[in-house]
Amino acid sequence: xxxxxxxxxxxxxxxxxxxxxxxxxxxxxxxxxxxxxxxxxxxxxxxxxxxxxxxxxxxxxxxxxxxxxxxxxxxxxxxxxxxxxxxxxxxxxxxxxxxxxxxxxxxxxxxxxxxxxxxxxxxxxxxxxxxxxxxx
Numbered sequence: 789x790x791x792x793x794x795x796x797x798x799x800x801x802x803x804x805x806x807x808x809x810x811x812x813x814x815x816x817x818x819x820x821x822x823x824x825x826x827x828x829x830x831x832x833x834x835x836x837x838x839x840x841x842x843x844x845x846x847x848x849x850x851x852x853x854x855x856x857x858x859x860x861x862x863x864x865x866x867x868x869x870x871x872x873x874x875x876x877x878x879x880x881x882x883x884x885x886x887x888x889x890x891x892x893x894x895x896x897x898x899x900x901x902x903x904x905x906x907x908x909x910x911x912x913x914x915x916x917x918x919x920x921x922x923x924x
Contacts, residue, residue, distance in 0.1 A: 806825070814854075839855075844857065865913055
C-alpha cells in the first residue's frame with residue numbers, strides 16, 4: 789500500500805491539533821480530548837505517552853493538569869507526528885502485491901504509486917498544526 793495511517797497516528801494528529809487550538813486555555817486533559825473526538829480515553833492515553841516521549845507534548849501534573857504542546861504549532865508538521873507513531877514514510881511498500889520488486893517489465897500502475905507517495909509526503913511535510921487550526 790502506498791500509504792496507510794494507523795488509528796494511533798490518526799489520534800495523535802487529531803489530539804495535537806486540538807491542543808494547538810486550546811493553547812491559550814492551559815493544560816488539556818486526556819478525558820477532554822477523548823470526549824471531543826468520541827474516542828477511547830485508554831487508547832488516547834497510550835498515544836499521549838508516545839507523544840510525550842517524542843517531545844511534542846509536556847505533561848502537567850495536578851488537579852488542573854493535562855497536556856500542553858512542547859513546541860510552537862508552526863514547528864510541528866503532520867509528517868513529524870505521523871513518523872513519531874508509525875515510523876518513517878517509506879517507498880518499500882509501493883507494490884500493492886507486497887513484493888519488493890514487480891515481476892512485470894513495467895508496473896501495471898505505471899508511476900501512479902510513486903506519484904501518490906510523493907504527494908502524500910509533500911502534503912504531510914508541508915502541513916503544520918498552525919495551518920490546521922487556522923482552517924475554518
